[in-house]
Amino acid sequence: MIGGKSVPRSYSICSSPTQGSFIEITPKRVESGYVSQFLNDGANVGLTVKARGPYGQFCFDESKHRRIVLIAGGSGITPMMAMLRYIDDLCIPVHSTLIYCARSEQDVFFKSEFVALQTRMPRFHYVPVLSQPGADWPGWKGRLRCEILELEIEKPLESTFFLCGPSAFMELGRALLKDMAVEPARILQESFGGAVAGGKHSTPSTGLLKAKFARSAVAYNISPDETLLESSERNGVLIPSGCRQGSCGTCATKLLSGNVQMEQTEALNDELRSQGYILPCVSRPLSDITLDA
Ligand code: FES
Structure with a gap:
């Protein structure tokens, strides 16, 4: 409730499911976002939030996934963070590659945590890709593309892919993975910020x-x-x-x-x-x- 009005929103949980005492979310401040502005600017310690869930099927399962590739665009990193923290907490011996596409170094969330994870998790490979990096950026530049996936992912046909980001980013990701002959069943995705259903459709109106x-x-x-x-x-x-x-x-x-x-x-x-x-x-x-x- 904000100002006496119920304003339900869905956020990805970025804390590990092993955490029993808190749930962490990372709401990015969006200029026209009523709730994101409130959470970033007006939420204080002691705020009571009514929550339901968790919902969705965008989950890492160590009994099925032996080799995973997380491909995140912008704030699509948040559900990936929960998976990586979980793998780290339980020392799960899964091979994980994170390809994280952001605009600039300032837009990379959890930067220091990725550095720490790389030292603690020998099977974790972190690949940041910046579309507008500073002049001295030593890593990948530009958009997500085939060259990056081919050079950075080991055994792509044996991997399970998790895609999260804006819809155009995920369409691009799916198309690139298709070109690499990755089976669609090996690609899981979570959308946010796309078009809201409710526009044009093909069903003729037939009365109430x-x-x-x-x-x-x-x-x-x-x-x-x-x-x-x-x-x-x-x-x-x-x-x-x-x-x-x-x-x-x-x-x-x-x-x-x-x-x-x-x-x-x-x-x-x-x-x-x-x-x-x-x-x-x-x-x-x-x-x-x-x-x-
Ligand atoms: S709200 Fe996501 S599938 Fe309906």
Whole structure:
């Protein structure tokens, strides 16, 4: 709550899951960002924050991932930091490469921690890439490109890739990895700051439909043009959300009856899909529907 108003936001946790006593986030100050400005300028020790989660499937799993490559753009570094701290805390013998693209040295978060991690973690390889470095910068310059990936990543076809950053950055990352013949199943990604679902789509309007929310005991008429997340928020049904573009899986909710058109399904694994889960942020109703929310 800021000024008596609820202003929900989603942030990546950058502390290690081994930390039981606190959760760390790193909200970058955004000029037009109401909450990011408050957190950077106005939040003081003693502030009470109401939190839910964690949500999403952008997770390192030492039982599956033996060799990982983290590719971060700007503040997309934050979930990577949680993974690296976790690997460090538990001394997990995974090979990890971090390719961190930022504008200048001043824009690199956690700089001193990466230096310390390199001394403590013999299998950790840190590769900063700066698009606008100072004249004496000795490392990679410019945009993320094939040459960097080919020279810095050992055994790319045996690695699992984690991509996080603005959508254009992730599109570039995916395209480069495709050129290197990396299987799509080996690429996990987390989006932020992209276009918000709710714009143009291909479903024709067919008059109002009925949306019911079983657990909240709420029902209302919904236009087929509106996403289920947008309409539920307007009608006071709380569905947790993150990216709002079908990438993070935070809003996954079970569809109890009816049909929807979903623009993206990548955040749902086969198990969730077979159980009838949908992503309300990118789903529009094709019939009367009931959701388990
Ligand atoms: S909010 Fe991220 S998938 Fe819906």
